[in-house]
Every structure is written in C-alpha cells, then in structure tokens.
Amino acid sequence: MGEDRLVLVTRPEADAGRVVEALAARGVSALAWPLTEIRMTGAAAEPPAGTDALLFTSANGVAAFAAGSARRDLPALCVGPRTAAAAREAGFARVESADGDAAALARLAAAHGARRMFHPHGRDRAGDLKADLAPLGIAVEEAILYAAEEVADIPAPVRAALDEGRTAVITAWSPRNAAILTRRFAENPGWKPENLCVVAISSRASGPLSPCGFAALRIARRPDGAAMIDAILEAHRREPG
Structure with a gap:
C-alpha cells in the first residue's frame, strides 16, 4: 500500500476537518474537499x-x-x-x-x-x-x-492528487454529495475512477455513483461518522492502487 495515497473527504469544511484529523490520528493522510458549504436561510x-x-x-x-x-x-x-x-x-x-x-x-x-x-x-x-x-x-x-450549497472551486491540493493519481479513497455523505461527485468526475476525464474506492455513508448515498466506474464501493455499517471512519480505514488498507 502506497503511504502517500490519500483519502478525500467531501463534507463541508468544518465537518471535513474533523474527519481529516480523526484519520491523521490513525496514520492516514487525508485532504478536505468540500463539495458544499452550509448557508443559513434566514x-x-x-x-x-x-x-x-x-x-x-x-x-x-x-x-x-x-x-x-x-x-x-x-x-x-x-x-x-x-x-x-x-x-x-x-x-x-x-x-x-x-x-x-x-x-x-x-x-x-x-x-x-x-x-x-x-x-x-x-x-x-x-x-x-x-x-x-x-x-x-x-x-x-x-x-x-x-x-448545503455547492462549492464550485476544487482546492489545488485536491486537484493535484486526482490529476496525479495519488488518491486511494473518496467519501460520499449523502445522495446530493454523491451526485456532485459523479458530475465532477464526468467533467474531468483525466481522473481515474477505476483506481479509486468510494466509501458511502448509506446505500442511498451510493446510488448516484454507479455510472462512475469506481474500482470498489463500500457502505458504512451504520449511517454515522464513527462507522464512516471505520469504513474509510478498511478501504484504505485494501486500496486498489
């Protein structure tokens, strides 16, 4: 397993940061890729x-x-x-x-x-x-x-990791999250989904990902953050690269 193969955490920034920290504490390198940001409606x-x-x-x-x-x-x-x-x-x-x-x-x-x-x-x-x-x-x-409003920009380290094939695992936290992720891959044909595993929080969240051609798709045992961490760690240990 390549030590530099990254996990991309696609939650809003604050939530993603907590997951990145939790993974780092377990020796797994991750980057936050906020696909959405939380905005109050008033x-x-x-x-x-x-x-x-x-x-x-x-x-x-x-x-x-x-x-x-x-x-x-x-x-x-x-x-x-x-x-x-x-x-x-x-x-x-x-x-x-x-x-x-x-x-x-x-x-x-x-x-x-x-x-x-x-x-x-x-x-x-x-x-x-x-x-x-x-x-x-x-x-x-x-x-x-x-x-949860879509964030158009892709952080430069995230884009570089995808362009250079240094990503092992990507997460999906909701059906909308997964739909945005699917569209981003369609818009960037140079990324290689066949070398990536996706970890989804539920079977419902995994639905939009089926056309992407990812190497593997794992569903967390429970639809919560702790189970997602466990599923991400398991996927990273068995990452397809």
Missing part, C-alpha cells in the same frame, strides 16, 4: 407554541436552531451520536440519540410520548419524519434553516 427557528420536543437529523440542524432560538428546555431527539453531542454542546439537557438513520429517529420519536414536534433541518434531507409520524397522531412542524 427562516424563523422558534418552535410553535405547544411544541413538546425537537427532532434533529444533523449537527448542522442543531447549530442552525441554536443560532436562531434560545429555547433549550425541550427534549432533543437526535438521529445519532454526533448530532446528540452537538445538542449537548448547544446547551440541551434532555438529549436522546436514535443511533441510526431517519427511520431510527422516527421510531424513537414514536416511542417518546410527545405529540407535537418541531423539526429544523436543511433543504436536502433523508427521510420524511412528518409523513412517517402523522399516522401515529404525532404532528411535526418543519423549518428549513440551512442549505
């Missing part, structure tokens, strides 16, 4: 009167809500450990984690007992909690507080 973050609980499907949702509302008294039901940690850091005292995906969060919400919930989220999201919970008599109000 929508109202205050939960409606009578709200019993909050639903958070990402740490970005927690941050967007915390920036626009002082409410910390409501229970925070979170999709996974990273989102739950963000909620605690934001000052929520009652935090529960579904330790899974949107479907797992819907199950947690159904068992919680609250009947009116508020779901602040991004423009692009996985699942439809409002539709999932409505048949159970649970009302979910929604607010789009942020959007």
